[in-house]
Amino acid sequence: MRPVVTIVVVDDHxxxxxxxxxLINSFGEFKVLYHVKNGQxxxxxxAHIENVPDLAVIDINMPVMDGVETTRWLKKNYPTVNVIALSxxxxxxxxxxMLRAGARGYLLKDISPTILHDAFKDVIDKGFYYSNCITNHVLTSLHRGKEADHELKDREVEFLKLACTEMTYKEIAGAMCLSPKTIDGYRESxxxxxxxxxxxxxxxxxxxNKIYKPE
Structure with missing residues (x-):
């Protein structure tokens, strides 16, 4: 029997x-330690070790210290705390x-309790849960690990790294000294x-695949 997974809810509502x-406490193997209104x-x-959870469920739009800033801070100071965005x-x-900041999963607030439960299990067991954001094809490619890295050309890797930033595709084209049409070709390829x-x-x-490292 697995140990109880501790969770903190960070949401201003x-x-x-x-x-x-x-709801989380009703799952049995998960226990909420407490909930707070913002990242601060x-x-x-x-600051107290007994308050450090295994997993944090964090809203994005919060006053004082929002979800992105909170996730970024956690990755730097408490990297063992897994973050799931719930927004x-x-x-x-x-x-x-949120992914760039270090979130291990991204869920929408209108999901079913079953999906929430599955997301918690996947983040603890596999290290991530992204089914609400991507298709099963993406999950399959993620499980292949690094083997696909060898199939990528240097310029494709460069494009991938820039795609992880907040730059638009047009801005990426400028940074790579390529035309927007060529960038579209890299993306579709x-x-x-x-x-x-x-x-x-x-x-x-x-x-x-460690091509891009979250902040």
Whole structure:
């Protein structure tokens, strides 16, 4: 029997946080230590070792210290704390920002309890959960590990690294001294080669294969 996994909820909506705590505690093998309203409150609580959880469920849009800043701080100071983003935002730039900061998963707040439970298990057992952001094809490519690195050309690797930033494709073209049309060609070629359908998928692939290291 696996030990109980401790969780902290970081969300500025108190009613939602309380409801989420009750749901998580009902799973049995997971236990919420406490919930806080923003990253700053979380940082203060972590000063005491008994308040350090296995996993943190973090909202993105919060006052004082938001989800991206909090995740970035955790990766630097408490790298053993796995972060899952739980947000209403499903736009690609926001997802990429959280992944770049070090989040191990990204979920939307309208998911079912079953998906939430599965996400917790996958992050603890496998180190990531990205099914809400990408297709099963991407997950398959991630499990291949580094073997696909050898199939990528130097310029494709350079493109992948830049795709992990907040630069637009047009800005990436400028940075690589290439035309936007050529950049589109790199993107479509990688989509086909890696069986990926979105920029989020490219970012996750780059992070999992250590082509890009989160901040």
């Amino acid at each position: 108190s009613l939602f946080a309380q409801a989420l705590e009750n 409150e979380f940082v203060k609580k972590l 209403m935002d499903d736009d690609e730039p926001t997802i990429i920002r 990688l989509f086909e080669k890696l069986q990926i359908k979105s920029r989020v998928g490219l970012v996750i692939y780059a992070i999992k």
